[in-house]
């Protein structure tokens with residue numbers, strides 16, 4: 434048993450903080466892409482485009498059924514061997530791609546459930562005034578489904594932030610990668626990984642507070 | 658002029674609409690009555706393609722559709738020629754009263770926002786809800802919601818307005834204000850097809866009353882005749898029951 438090297442830990446904080454923007458950047462971009470993709474997948478699951486439905490089912494099943502780390506390795510190390518145009522893909526792009534595809538599969542299910550939760554009368558009212566299916570989805574159903582799904586989607590965003598730590602296995606120096614480098618220089622593994630754990634924890638706590646506020650806001654919405 | 662021929666709708670093996678023939682003149686107000694489960698709602702929903710009919714033709718204004726061969730475009734055209742008022746109001750929950758009315762004008766008819774907003778304010782004034790323009794449906798009483806629902810249908814300027822028991826879901830205290838608004842719509846010579854159990858209202862507003870049973874039109878005529886001197890035994894039984 435030895436005492437914690439607190440000075441080392443304090444000194445490490447600003448170093449790792451410097452990589453927070455990259456971590457948040459990867460998570461934010463992946464989240465935006467995943468939201469768009471998941472909405473498309475969810476709408477397809479609800480309206481069931483013939484000939485496309487089985488593909489979407491397969492996609493969702495695969496990306497929910499395999500570990501994120503395996504998917505990242507498959508994209509970054511595996512795909513360039515079969516698809517030559519991917520040879521220049523960098524770690525950040527590969528990580529964003531992997532996070533997008535992986536989480537869009539989960540988010541599609543959440544959004545699909547939320548779409549199904551929108552009252553049937555809302556669909557019928559939209560149809561009765563002569564909206565096309567796309568107009569009905571975009572203007573009536575998805576906004577209401579979004580409200581229902583929002584708390585769950587924030588949870589996925591939190592998972593995604595934690596998931597960016599896997600990008601270090603693709604050689605990306607983000608929070609986790611930076612910590613790994615520092616630790617292997619100082620051999621103070623416990624201190625280093627404790628610092629990065631606490632920093633992730635703080636980020637997630639801040640987001641959870643935001644999530645609570647979002648929920649109160651959403652509960653008040655449409656009621657004025 | 659509205660012309661419906663041989664309109665048929667089956668759920669499973671039962672014909673819920675069994676070859677309905679119906680002509681409605683411009684500005685005519687037709688009230689449909691009949692026991693529960695005889696296809697009154699289905700008739701209105703088929704005219705709007707909320708339920709897809711199996712056979713027959715529907716002609717509303719210059720839109721004419723053979724329902725068995727209806728394309729997406731036909732269906733949209735038919736829906737745009739009709740305006741539906743729902744029993745449960747079915748206002749868009751994510752839109753304010755004003756936006757509910759604007760929605761069809763902007764999204765479906767492609768009118769400029771300012772023009773749609775002006776029209777929405779006019780309609781809200783007519784429905785007596787000018788001060789509720791920015792309220793969401795959840796903040797309105799049932800009667801107010803249904804008046805917005807009627808306003809939403811009025812603003813479209815549709816050839817035919819369809820009302821499916823517009824007062825049945827309301828607390829009794831709100832029924833009067835909704836019927837008053839419907840009287841005002843009727844006074845504008847709007848063509849209306851109304852399903853209702855409000856016999857007094859039917860007597861007062863209808864040019865023609867239709868009695869449906871088992872997916873068919875059994876008897877029809879001016880309210881004085883159908884409601885006061887009915888021929889059909891089933892109609893007599895029905896009237897005794899609702900009186």
Ligand SMILES: Nc1ncnc2c1ncn2[C@@H]1O[C@H](COP(=O)(O)OP(=O)(O)OP(=O)(O)O)[C@@H](O)[C@H]1O
Pocket residue numbers: 668673691692693694695696697698699700
């Ligand atoms: N989606 C459906 N699937 C199966 N059967 C249905 C469906 N919708 C309606 N029906 C049946 O069709 C028949 C006619 O229903 P409809 O709602 O048109 O009756 P209605 O005359 O409007 O009755 P009410 O006065 O109770 O509103 C009923 O027997 C009903 O059970």
Ligand SMILES: [Mg+2]
Pocket residue numbers: 697698699821822
């Ligand atoms: Mg009905």
